[in-house]
Amino acid sequence: MLYVELFLQGLIQGSIYALVAVGLTLVYGLLRILHIAHAGLFTLGGYIGVLVTDATGSLALALLVAAVTVGLLGMALYRVCYEPILNKPPFVALIASIGLFIAMEEIYRIVFGPYGLSYQAPPLQDSVVLWGMHLTQAELAVMGGGVVVIAVLALLAEKTRAGTAWKATVTDPQMAQSFGIDTVRVRYLNFFIGSALAACAGVMVALMNNLVEPTMGSVPSYKALAIIVLGGLGDVRGTLIAALALGVIEAFGTIYLGDLMDRDAIAFAFLIVVLMIRPQGLLGRKA
């Protein structure tokens, strides 16, 4: 039973990782940018979630507002910050993104205060007891939400025109363009969806911790990078599996490897081993 419960806890953490990392891998797949500032959008989602929930009492509305606002902001970020430097060497965008992330964290601190925010009356806090396991509704929602989002995304990618356009653009932008795909629109859509998912993750994390802090994004900022690499950069399905796997590994590692190394080190030790054996990532295809 202990192992099952630890496994579930790992899946919860993994779902959060997945929601954040999917956006990151979408951006990487399309633009070859390591978008660190993505974690800043995740944090903003958390703030909007708390503010809207407290003002209106509706978590659903908060999720919607956070997703739309942050999604639009993600598009704006692309337009203002990334588009002009797309043709530069990759480290340029990486550093620009890091700068942006630091600035975002500081803006949150100045605007919302250094102590962070908590829900006045956090929703979904009641425990559900399943076969002797205690889970809060929020934790169940995270797992359920993660699964739904991922399924929908997979469906969209396979079955819709937008999905086809996206895949075509990732595979060969020039070719895609010559087939009449509006690659610029694909990019905007990409940033919108990725950022909106990160915002939802932010709202859910805020719910589980009942705390949003300016530095809330610092762990996801590098953990998500590790995940998308493991998943084979740009590969959505691989990223999802890597995220869940890392969540589970960390859950067990925290308990059984705690004396050896901390959570971050566990994640990265795993990453380095995988990369040395499979340089294209755990699930990536050979280029």
Place this chain on the structure above:
Amino acid sequence: MLDAYHISLLTVMGISVTFALSLNLITGFCGQISLGHAAFLGIGAYGAALLSKAGLPVPLGLAAGALLAGAIGAVVGLTSLRVRHDFLAITTMGVGFLFLGIVRQQDALGGEMGVSGFPGTGLDKEGFMVLVLAVAAATAAFSLYLKKSWLGFAFDAVAEDEDTARLLGVDVARFKLAAFAMGCAIAGLAGGLYAHNVRFIDPDSFGFVESITVLSMVVIGGIGSVWGVIVAAAGLSVLPLWIQFIEDYKLLIYGGLLFAVMRFSPGGLAGAVAAVARRGRTEP
């Protein structure tokens, strides 16, 4: 002459310049990006601090720290033979976290409590500053020399296009390892100086943020440009101290500056200066 405050500022600058130039060797000259360079600063710092605590003379401790950092750097360099570009960036970032994770758990290395109370250099503040500046100057001179030497050309070839270099018969692996070993050894030396300057080291001082900071110095200065990196490292290392009077907005400005330089002058300072010079020449 200089007062103690400016001596301490110049010391901080000198250490940062040395550290940034060491990354410039790897990232600037040889084109191998690293997001975990602070680990080598840390290895040098821990080496120097623990060895001098164990009774070794300070110069030996500094040298041993640098050698250790260089040796581990060469091992980490092996990964660059296996993965490239973004993958290498993430791998080196992982190395940084592994270093921290290991140090945190080892009581012999001070664990979470860090290391303090190790013997000093015996130099006064001014003397120590001179030592630091001398090391920085020597690193700069070495960098300039390297850039012009055959080794520098080989690095250049690897950085430009390693597949072509390989076709031309350049032993890519050897040069990559050489760059990592040299760069990390110098970072280790900078770390030793850091330890003797702050007189207290803990794992948090060598984390991801520090790796990002030094990479920013290199990139803002102009990747590969020795002079640009010197100016950027000197400036950025004391920037947070200069802008004390705008307290609340300090990190915001730092982040904004990083972004702005990349957005508007991706060649860094060196690139901007070159652009201005070009414009000056073409104007009548």
Place this chain on the structure above:
Amino acid sequence: MMSRLLKGTALAAVAALFLAGGAGAETIKIGMNAPQTGFAAADGKAAVIGAQLAVEQANAEGGVNGNQIELVVYDDQAAPKQAVPIATKLIEQDKVAVGISGSYSGATRAAAGVYQAAGVPFIAAYAVHPDVTRSGDFVFRTAVVGEVQGRAGAMLAGKMLGKKRAVVITLKNDFGVSLSAGFKEKAADYGITVVNEYEYSIKDRQFGPIVTKVKVDNPDVIYATGYFFTAGPLVSQLRAGGVDATVIGQEGYDSEKFITIAKDAAEGVIITTSLDRDSTVPETKTFIAEFEKKAGFAADMVAASGHTAAKVAIAALRKAGSTDPKAVRDAIAATNVTAAIGDISFNSLGEVRKNVQVQIVKGGAFHRHSVISDPDLLAPPEK
């Protein structure tokens, strides 16, 4: 060439600072390093406001022997690297008579070395690293070191609450590690068996796996080290996960934010700290009231420590009758004042001697539970 240019700019910046500051000739300066930006900004701000309050109170009473006091604060971002030049600047340029630290252990330890070398007295408000005071005889601390507070936690759990089976959850930094070490050292003496131990990093907010395992361990008390921003999520997740054991925390929990985060789950949590919310001592009562008025949020341990450190410095300056560093140092060493955190004095190492306040969360606020005053148990290290 470059360094000359940079130095010129630095000098200009410094000159601007002086003009802006408009420092009078008759003021006595107290220097303070504290994080104002970055991850530790919240604690740094509270400590600074606490210290400012002490300075304002003293100035209203006529300052130090007729001279006004000025608090010079610089931001060290809680980074040891920044703390060294800042301490140097405070000593050499601002010519402060006393330095206080409203920062975390790393930065405080780094600054302490500079003050000691310069022979200027230095008081750490709440940094708990044992090495801080080992820097030398000019360095003092108004907070109880981690080990001592951990021992108090063991006494609280075993002797006062009669608990037998403990789980220790340790925050992995100098603060958490030294607290847990003190607890484990004394646990057996008070009849407690430590059934399991876990560690987490300061960045962790998700404790699902630990909660799951603790449930299996089935302890009757949990000694969990941390700060309000880790302890809030930890305690609420423990309760949501069905763990009912008593949680014992420390001064890191001591913030209204802890209760804001953990909500109902915070009820019944007991902490060892230095600020007694139900104190009848006028000094403490005044502090709690005036701090809230000035800051706009409720006083906590960090604020009280900042206030106390500044108050100790001011009292010593008054007693010494001059700003001669040696005289001020001796006056601090002989401190015997009633501060916001109670009656305090220092031992030969510069460690504070004071009672440990035990507070319990009841009805959404911290209230007095008991006071631990066993002088043998609480004896700070002498070397």
